[in-house]
Amino acid sequence: MIGTIAARELRSLFLSPLAWAILAVVQLILGYIFLLYLDTYLQWQGRLAAIEGAPGVTEVVARPLFTDAAVVLLLVVPLLTMRLVSEERRSRTLTLLLSAPVSMTEIVLGKYLGLMGFLALMVALVGLMPISLLVGGGLDLGLLAAGLLGLLLVVASFGAAGLLLSAMTEQPTVAAIGAFGLLLLLWILGTAGTTAGEETGPVLRYLSVLTHYEALLKGVFDTRDVVYYLLFTLTCLVLAIRRLDADRLRG
Amino acid sequence: MSEEVLIRVEELARFYGEVPAVRGVSFALRRGEVLGFLGPNGAGKSTTMQVLAGALAPSAGQVLVGGVDLLDEPRAAKAQIGYLPEQPPLYRELTVDEYLAYCARLRRVPRRAVGEAVARAKARCGLADAGARLIGNLSKGYQQRVGIAQAILHAPAVVILDEPTVGLDPIQIREIRALIRELGGEHSVILSTHILPEVQAVCDRVLIIHQGQLVLNERVDRLALGLAEPALRLALRHPPAPEALAALPGVVRVEPGAAGRFQLFYREGEDPTDALVAQAVAAGWGLAELSPVRRSLEEVFVELTCGEGPEAPRPGAMPKARAA
Numbered sequence: 001m002i003g004t005i006a007a008r009e010l011r012s013l014f015l016s017p018l019a020w021a022i023l024a025v026v027q028l029i030l031g032y033i034f035l036l037y038l039d040t041y042l043q044w045q046g047r048l049a050a051i052e053g054a055p056g057v058t059e060v061v062a063r064p065l066f067t068d069a070a071v072v073l074l075l076v077v078p079l080l081t082m083r084l085v086s087e088e089r090r091s092r093t094l095t096l097l098l099s100a101p102v103s104m105t106e107i108v109l110g111k112y113l114g115l116m117g118f119l120a121l122m123v124a125l126v127g128l129m130p131i132s133l134l135v136g137g138g139l140d141l142g143l144l145a146a147g148l149l150g151l152l153l154v155v156a157s158f159g160a161a162g163l164l165l166s167a168m169t170e171q172p173t174v175a176a177i178g179a180f181g182l183l184l185l186l187w188i189l190g191t192a193g194t195t196a197g198e199e200t201g202p203v204l205r206y207l208s209v210l211t212h213y214e215a216l217l218k219g220v221f222d223t224r225d226v227v228y229y230l231l232f233t234l235t236c237l238v239l240a241i242r243r244l245d246a247d248r249l250r251g
Numbered sequence: 252m253s254e255e256v257l258i259r260v261e262e263l264a265r266f267y268g269e270v271p272a273v274r275g276v277s278f279a280l281r282r283g284e285v286l287g288f289l290g291p292n293g294a295g296k297s298t299t300m301q302v303l304a305g306a307l308a309p310s311a312g313q314v315l316v317g318g319v320d321l322l323d324e325p326r327a328a329k330a331q332i333g334y335l336p337e338q339p340p341l342y343r344e345l346t347v348d349e350y351l352a353y354c355a356r357l358r359r360v361p362r363r364a365v366g367e368a369v370a371r372a373k374a375r376c377g378l379a380d381a382g383a384r385l386i387g388n389l390s391k392g393y394q395q396r397v398g399i400a401q402a403i404l405h406a407p408a409v410v411i412l413d414e415p416t417v418g419l420d421p422i423q424i425r426e427i428r429a430l431i432r433e434l435g436g437e438h439s440v441i442l443s444t445h446i447l448p449e450v451q452a453v454c455d456r457v458l459i460i461h462q463g464q465l466v467l468n469e470r471v472d473r474l475a476l477g478l479a480e481p482a483l484r485l486a487l488r489h490p491p492a493p494e495a496l497a498a499l500p501g502v503v504r505v506e507p508g509a510a511g512r513f514q515l516f517y518r519e520g521e522d523p524t525d526a527l528v529a530q531a532v533a534a535g536w537g538l539a540e541l542s543p544v545r546r547s548l549e550e551v552f553v554e555l556t557c558g559e560g561p562e563a564p565r566p567g568a569m570p571k572a573r574a575a
Contacts, residue, residue: 096340
């Protein structure tokens with residue numbers, strides 16, 4: 001049942017010009033960024049070769065690319081998630097789901113998985129860029145895998161936050177701006193954490209989506225970072241389910 | 252019509268904040284019955300239907316669908332319900348076939364049976380040729396049909412239709428009414444409408460809801476019985492003096508109208524129809540029209556919903572149920 005809803009969601013995404021436009025724009029921008037980093041690497045290659053333990057191509061090209069990709073996706077994911085629930089509420093199609101023999105959990109998970117299908121494709125396309133370098137040389141595949149996993153986790157939590165905001169309103173634009181604000185806030189918490197005092201600093205740094213991503217980009221696979229994203233995602237999904245339930249109860 | 256009760260509603264109440272939209276509504280619907288749900292705007296019709304369909308939770312009361320409690324076992328109960336909301340829940344970017352297949356899967360129709368269920372629903376709603384068309388490009392009437400097809404896909408025990416004939420042309424309305432009657436054969440149908448003749452045409456039972464409360468629950472064919480004095484309406488081409496009509500057995504009073512029309516009031520149980528027809532033929536009155544006067548549903552409706560004094564509906568007192 002979750003699969004049915006997810007398939008419909010994914011299909012509707014690809015039937016809308018928005019998804020294609022987003023894919024194209026993101027791919028274009030990140031492709032350009034990728035080429036810029038690649039160019040930098042080629043310029044420095046000679047000097048880097050002389051230094052022992054110098055950063056390799058994966059660190060010089062893939063890592064900053066993934067960091068930038070996360071920033072771009074922070075802007076883009078709210079646009080993809082904004083319509084998930086609010087549009088259905090607006091066009092009154094939500095009634096179809098509510099009156100069908102499916103639970104609220106199935107509805108939310110179905111929608112989320114449909115969205116994740118799309119986002120996973122986007123992450124895969126980003127990943128293909130550094131992987132294409134394998135044609136001409138070697139890559140640190142472990143580092144690349146950690147980075148890709150990090151990007152996927154970051155995007156998964158963005159998606160869940162967007163879904164929650166979409167479940168909270170009837171206006172897609174409000175959902176988009178709300179999700180964008182929330183994500184940006186969580187992003188800058190990391191910066192705030194570095195300047196804050198002894199007490200609050202670590203807390204803020206822990207809450208930031210950025211801190212945990214950086215560790216993964218360095219190739220440090222710490223379960224605490226993974227758990228952070230999973231917890232964040234789960235919390236958003238549970239809240240979204242509760243929100244939809246409240247809809248049915250309070251009307 | 253069997254005695255099996257498919258849907259039973261007990262003391263249903265629903266509040267929007269402090270505002271009661273529906274209170275103390277109870278009724279039962281047997282298999283094969285078509286139930287007409289009437290009420291002025293904002294009386295609580297749509298709210299009641301949404302609660303029955305499981306799209307809104309009731310504030311109090313119980314809904315049993317085929318003996319299954321809608322609140323305790325929502326999945327089993329909802330599987331037996333097909334619901335068309337006021338505004339059909341259509342995905343404009345899908346084709347009719349895609350949409351119906353999705354709805355079928357959502358209603359837990361087994362994967363192998365989906366194609367057949369979709370084809371059957373399309374055939375019944377006159378959509379056989381529209382399968383490959385985008386829903387967004389369909390006319391309002393066709394969209395309405397897709398909405399109805401979606402509600403009957405999984406052969407539910409109870410079909411709930413909220414104003415199904417709105418926006419349809421007269422021919423489509425006739426088709427949809429015929430479809431509703433047909434559905435009434437095997438399913439139970441709950442139908443809300445503003446068109447009173449529609450209820451008389453297709454329903455077995457009528458519920459009138461007013462200010463959130465049930466004010467009438469009666470079989471349609473019994474509605475006329477509430478009339479104080481039975482009467483006949485007739486038109487004659489060569490009318491005699493009214494006294495000749497008054498002399499017929501059982502006739503109490505004659506009210507002459509224009510152009511040879513009369514209303515004949517008679518005593519309960521002493522229907523003068525036979526004597527009248529015989530007399531008309533013998534005396535060459537030229538009987539042109541003869542029909543029993545029934546209390547129309549409209550009169551009942553107006554009487555119940557425009558009650559006098561403090562009970563009269565206050566404009567805006569009952570906000571229209573908002574779709575959740």
